[in-house]
Amino acid sequence: MTTLAAAQKAPLDSRTGKPRRPRHPYRAALATARGRTGLGLVLLVVLAGLLAPLLAGHGPTDQSALALAGPGTPGHPLGTDDLGRDLLARLLHGIRADLGIIAVAVPLGAVLGCLLALAAACHPLADTVVQRAFDLVLAFPGLILALAVTAILGPGRVPVILVIALAEIPVFGRLLRTGILVQRGREYVTAARVGGTSGGRILTRHILPNAADPLVVQFAVSLTVAVFIEGAMSFLGVGVRPPEPTLGAVLSQSMPYLAQAPHFAAGPLVTVTALVLGLSLTAEALSREIRR
């Protein structure tokens, strides 16, 4: 009876004539115009970063006598910076450095936040402790946290990763905690409990999969936040140490030369915008499809 009803309702595939299986919401989200544009922009930037050593004709820290050469200079398609370094090489390796930081920091923060939320779900005392710890981290508005961490560790790559991860822990932790609390009140959880399923199994096999959707959206949002924190820390002079390029570092180094050499800033401006816009569009596409 139910299979018949499902078969009648499911739309038929135009090519095979068989009932089409409903697509997973994430795949449906990424197939929308918004999702495609977003994913395309992100992939473009990621590809540029991954292929940096192949695409760049120079090392990111190689200096030449040509300072502030304009775009189109032979051998330097994007021009050079104030120290005669190739801007294309610095941009590509900057993307690479940013990706390296983000790819470690955001998953780290997400996993730690979720683990803490799970621990909090097990015992009321753990919940109180974890909640207060989240409050404490959230009491340091983003960049103040960055200043506090670098006051201890000094500037560098590891502090940037640590600041991003630390800022993301309470975000993911609170999101998952709310999700768990909401799902716990649902009838299927009560049913599972009555059926004799253990608490741990209910949490991992029943509640978690149902509470995961907002976390996926948040992951995409957090990636943009990570780009933002890396750049901001470079502007504050507490980011990755020079001469290593990052997107934020190249952009902040271009600030004094905006009037004489606007091309200096152009590369990172376009790249950062493409990356964060791509990630935002992807996040929005996902969240729209999930809410449906």
Place this chain on the structure above:
Amino acid sequence: MRGYLLRRLPSALFVLLLASLLVFAVLRLVPGDPAAVLAGPDASAEAEAAIRASLGLDDPLPAQYARWIGGLLTGDLGPSYAIGGRTADLIGDGIGATVELTLGALLFVIVLGAAFGMVGATSRNRWLRGTVRILTTGALAVPPFVTGVLLVLLFAVLLGVLPPGGRVPLLTAPDLGVQYLLLPALCLALPSAAVLGRYLEDSIGRALSEDYVRTATAAGIAPRRLLWRHALPNALPPVVTLLGMQTGHLLGGAVLVEAIFAWPGLGQLAEQALVRRDYPVVQDLLLLLVTVFVLVQLVTDLVHAWLDPRIRWE
């Protein structure tokens, strides 16, 4: 209301206490001897010892903590070693600049946010609504350091109408001060204005779809009057709360915007103190910024509870 305050206050104070302990630990966790760092590489052992004594680094930790908090409460912050002058004076100068920037930005947030929200909720012009939609999406997605550079490129380099950075105090020279304030305040305000605009749009939209609005329409009340006298007052309370939360974000964001526009506020002071390893100043500043942030959050919660009595009894 007083009951709510009494319940909310302890947790805020507890967070402050933890934060102060954490910040206090910062100075002690720094690798190496802070006195040696402050005295410089060529300093004699006596000079180092003098700095150690004046910082009180030889005392037991609880005594150091008590003296630090006591000094903060009485306004006696001691001297600044690396930057020079008294810490209290440095922070006093910085506060003026940061407050000026934050208030300027807050004004932009209110004006732009209200404009975005009203256009989004009520305008029938598709192009106008589309433009606002693109503007808010951009302002939300793009980090302030990108908008900052773009603003400087457009207004300072291309058009040459506004200075690219620096500050002239608003109170001493209002006409010049405003020119210096405009770009940093706008850069700081844009993301919050976009958040506020989206929220206001949503809030008005929801108020306009309530039953009482339909009743009022049926009773023949003009749409304009309906919007201003009926829907808007009902849509505003959550927006006010959001505005409070955004004020906290503005304070945090000011640190970055000050760095972009060379605005000599608390953020720049913190950056300078960090780079020169003036740890006592760093310590005082961090706690000050966190305290203000926690206070803003507390006041926001109180205003929310005042506007929406249901919160108080949760």
